[in-house]
Amino acid sequence: MNPFDYHRAEDAAGAAALVADNPAAAFLAGGTNLVDRMKLGVTAPDTLVDITHLPMDEVEELPEGGLRIGANVRNSEAAAHPLVRTRYPVLSQALLSGASGQLRNAATTGGNLLQRTRCVYFQDLSTPCNKREPGSGCSALEGYQRYHAVFGASPDCVATHPSDMAVALAALDAQAVVQDAAAERRIPVSRLHRLPGEAPERDTVLAHGDLITAVELPAMPMAARARYRKIRDRASFAFALVSAAAAMELAEDGTVADARIALGGVAHKPWRARLAEEALIGAAATGHDFAAAAEAELAEARPLPGNTFKLPLVRAAITTTLGEVADGVRGRGAGPDQGEGER
Amino acid sequence: MEADITLTVDGRPRALRVDTRTTLLDALREHLDNTAPKKGCDHGQCGSCTVLLSGRRVVSCLILAAAADGAEVTTAAGLGDEAAPHPLQQAFVEHDGLQCGYCTPGQVCSAAGVLDEAAAGWPSAATPPDDLAEGSAPVLTDAEIRERMSGNLCRCGAYAGIVAAVGDAARAHAPAESGGNR
Structure with a gap:
């Protein structure tokens, strides 16, 4: 590991200025991903600005009924917070499905959003990777593709964003509150991360030195019955192969009035399944309609030879999660192992 | 580059100077001779270095000692001993x-x-x-x-x-x- 200076930040704007002024500086929050990358040599900052002592560790109600989760709120605290559990249980589920108890106690809301891909080639200095070393090539194109993208990838990068939390936030229309040295602005979480295009080294639209200070969730009545489902290689402590967050509101006549669907493990960013959402509006909310919504989204899928298996997983994640949400909305208990057909 | 830090480990205040690259795990084992937490993977995946940091379980291999300055750390050795096990x-x-x-x-x-x-x-x-x-x-x-x-x-x-x-x-x-x- 390269030597580095360690600073404890005193205020958000000052921390942002300190990092903005030094291209080799980085913010340190929980460190669960950054410290690991430093050990691997993937990231080699000469200065760490520790932001964990800044007053960004509260969960607060917003005047219009939403919720503001400070960037330093630990993943375990956010998942357990009573207002998150009752108003946005899909966010608790997503958080609890990620990492381990120890890691969730350290990892923060802001850090979770800004964690980097676990693509094996990105994390291995001995292999080419355009994200780690622009222009060096993408080893995954002819390599291990199990955890790689099926939506929105480019010839330069097929990595996926590993966060579960961000998938729920994208479905919930959450916004990231961002502080730079001079001002504060808001960016929808669904537009915070980029598709790789020709610049896979850039994960997000943030500039160097931009500090996420909070995430804001809008009031969303249907979020109370939204659900998260994660498909992975082990029952616990594994990244998603595919995951889905879904919310749905039914009209008086039982048709779908509104829907939110986001997918994880399938793209360089949490993937809002807008084609599936559009296909659902006005539909009768049957298993057939959920399958049709999944097909609408899958029309855009471009799997790699090593991850075509993800397409049926996307279909299953969308239909099963929507079925569970529909049962909840209709007031029927949704058993964890119910089928995905007509109900 | 070094940092002067204080940790309360298993109830006992300890002052030490560490390279900023030192993890909490290495500070405990190599600087304070507390070998209760073990180094397994050193990447947060195995849990053998788990300690309670300010009362919360964390993997000490991914926490920088400098970032833990001022904190209370409980290792398995501090939970109990042979005479009075937890x-x-x-x-x-x-x-x-x-x-x-x-x-x-x-x-x-x-x-x-x-x-x-x-x-x-x-x-x-x-x-x-x-x-x-x-x-x-x-x-x-x-x-x-x-x-x-x-x-x-x-x-x-x-x-x-x-x-x-x-x-x-x-x-x-x-x-x-x-x-x-x-």
Whole structure:
């Protein structure tokens, strides 16, 4: 590991200025991903600005009924917070499905959003990777593709964003509150991360030195019955192969009035399944309609030879999660192992 | 580049100077001679370095010692000793929750965190979604224990004994007035 200076930040704007002024500086929050990358040599900052002592560790109600989760709120605290559990249980589920108890106690809301891909080639200095070393090539194109993208990838990068939390936030229309040295602005979480295009080294639209200070969730009545489902290689402590967050509101006549669907493990960013959402509006909310919504989204899928298996997983994640949400909305208990057909 | 820090380790204040690259795990083991937390993977994946940091279980291999300046650290050595073992340590012995023992200090610290988290009402991925949304307090079933302990690997495969040990300690730990929590 390269030597580095360690600073404890005193205020958000000052921390942002300190990092903005030094291209080799980085913010340190929980460190669960950054410290690991430093050990691997993937990231080699000469200065760490520790932001964990800044007053960004509260969960607060917003005047219009939403919720503001400070960037330093630990993943375990956010998942357990009573207002998150009752108003946005899909966010608790997503958080609890990620990492381990120890890691969730350290990892923060802001850090979770800004964690980097676990693509094996990105994390291995001995292999080419355009994200780690622009222009060096993408080893995954002819390599291990199990955890790689099926939506929105480019010839330069097929990595996926590993966060579960961000998938729920994208479905919930959450916004990231961002502080730079001079001002504060808001960016929808669904537009915070980029598709790789020709610049896979850039994960997000943030500039160097931009500090996420909070995430804001809008009031969303249907979020109370939204659900998260994660498909992975082990029952616990594994990244998603595919995951889905879904919310749905039914009209008086039982048709779908509104829907939110986001997918994880399938793209360089949490993937809002807008084609599936559009296909659902006005539909009768049957298993057939959920399958049709999944097909609408899958029309855009471009799997790699090593991850075509993800397409049926996307279909299953969308239909099963929507079925569970529909049962909840209709007031029927949704058993964890119910089928995905007509109900 | 160095940092002067203070840690309270197993109840005892300790002042030390560390290279900023030093992890909390290496500070404990190499600077303070506390070898209870073990170095397994050194990447946060195995849990053998688990300690309680300000009361919360964390993997000490991914925490920089400089970032922990001023904090209280409890290792398995601080939970109890041979003369007066912690109820979890006693339960691990009684249920054969170990074979080689390398992962055990991390397992025990993690389990101590699990009991506190459950007592605080924290849910897990094994908590039924409706209980989660209603805010019900969790009951530490075997499924809950397996999920909550998934950050601790045991290459000897003593998992059956570990689940039994944590379950026993959880039943003893549960506040009597809760009436079963539901």
